[in-house]
Amino acid sequence: MSNEIELKLAVTPEIADQFSQILSDFHILKQDKLFLGNIYYDTADRYFAQHKMGLRVRSENQQFTMTLKTNGNVTGGLHIRPEYNFLLNSAQPDVAVLQQIENITLPTDLKLAPIFSTDFMRQWWLIECGKNTEIEIALDRGEIKVKDKIKPICEIEFELKSGELADLFTFVANLSFVDGVRLSSWSKAKRGYQLTQGGLSTAKDWLEQWRVFLDVEKSAVNSQQVLTALLNYEQQLIEETMQFGIDFFAQQFIQTVERIGAFFNLYHYYVDNGHLIQQVFEQQLERNHNLDENMVLDIVESNQYLFEQIRHIIRLHSESKDSQQAMRRLQNLLQQGQYVKRMLNLMRMVN
Structure with missing residues (x-):
């Protein structure tokens, strides 16, 4: 288990197109581009959604990883939450492995079914910005799919790999954004669950x-x-x-x-x-x-x-x-x- 610490920005396609150039002045340690296929699973009564968790199986270059993200803290666009990752031999989630996670109690008769998918192209960079500070940046463009319903994905995630939280804030604040960008507190999983319910229907009072x-x-x-x-x-x-x-x-x-x-x-x-x-x-x-x-x-x-x-x-x-x-x-x-x-x-x- 590890704590994921990241900032998320929802951006327009125009910002996404310009983003590589925005990063060109920084010290890039690594970079790559790959397609990620993700299927989210839950029970018939939406056990994971009810407990503010998300369970997915990700396909990356014919390798499969099951990830359970548990409830954490979201302030503005800052996400801090525990996550558990397990390598799998196939695209099917492993219920037995989930049952062995310490400090998490799951139903003994956990029956999972696919709920929605998020498929996107990810372009990522590992940036060094100051002593002992590394930030992984992922630009994701693709779709959330629930049967015949589709919502676009166009967002940038900044994950703190090493360093202080203040370094993450400073790095994002110093990027040359003018408009077409905002902090986002909604994960892909939350947007997917909304889509399974037909999208938003009633605005809050x-x-x-x-x-x-x-x-x-x-x-x-x-x-x-x-x-x-x-x-x-x-x-x-x-x-x-x-x-x-x-x-x-x-x-x-x-x-x-x-x-x-x-x-x-x-x-x-x-x-x-x-x-x-x-x-x-x-x-x-x-x-x-x-x-x-x-x-x-x-x-x-x-x-x-x-x-x-x-x-x-x-x-x-x-x-x-x-x-x-x-x-x-x-x-x-x-x-x-x-x-x-x-x-x-x-x-x-x-x-």
């Missing part, structure tokens, strides 16, 4: 979710807990907004109003509670020497910028009644490179 956050704020023992809850709220809101897409929200004027209003509440809170960032910075400074006072200023300025942008979108939507245009502007805002850098700074503050 984000006014109710905001009340839940305010309850957390009241009961939190320190500012770091508040900021962590706020960051998780923000990432989930972004993820759902991007997964549903522009057309879904633009169907009805009020749906667009409610979605943009959820972001208004978020950025208004950040601006009204600017002291929160400073408090977390001071709490973290003693144990995290990689934090810089300029980070606080950058976050505060970014929050003010986002608040002004969302007010502009609200005004535009109110005047034009054009929900398509309003949602397109919101999505473009969420996929700016500077938005990614802001989220990375926030993640530094809470990790």
Whole structure:
């Protein structure tokens, strides 16, 4: 068992096409390109999904690996989770091997069936960036398939192989992204399970979710807990907004109003509670020497910028009644490179 520590970015095909050039200035230790076929398995009652685990068998150059990923922590686009890997002689999962994993209790009558597949071309690089720091970067382009349903895969994963977590944040923050990119908290497995259910059907009530956050704020023992809850709220809101897409929200004027209003509440809170960032910075400074006072200023300025942008979108939507245009502007805002850098700074503050 090992802990996988990675950041994930969802990117546009245009960014994917440019990515090799973006990495050309770095010290590349190894690189390769290969096709990966993956089949995810579960029980009839979705035991693994219910317990926030994912079980897959991967085919790579006629070699087979079974991987069990268990529930871990996801903050923004940072994924830290235990995983277990086993070499197999065929593409069939080995239930007996799974039953022998320590600290994990599985049903004794585990009956598995294929649920969905993820097939993609992976281009990867092992980058050396500083003393004792190596980061493996994987650009994946392909498809998630459930019978006749298909969803595209276009994402970049940055896995910390050696070094400090701060090195990973710094590396990604220094990449020359302008737009067409965002942090992603949804794994391929989660997207696959969503597709088995016909995709997303009902958007969350984000006014109710905001009340839940305010309850957390009241009961939190320190500012770091508040900021962590706020960051998780923000990432989930972004993820759902991007997964549903522009057309879904633009169907009805009020749906667009409610979605943009959820972001208004978020950025208004950040601006009204600017002291929160400073408090977390001071709490973290003693144990995290990689934090810089300029980070606080950058976050505060970014929050003010986002608040002004969302007010502009609200005004535009109110005047034009054009929900398509309003949602397109919101999505473009969420996929700016500077938005990614802001989220990375926030993640530094809470990790």
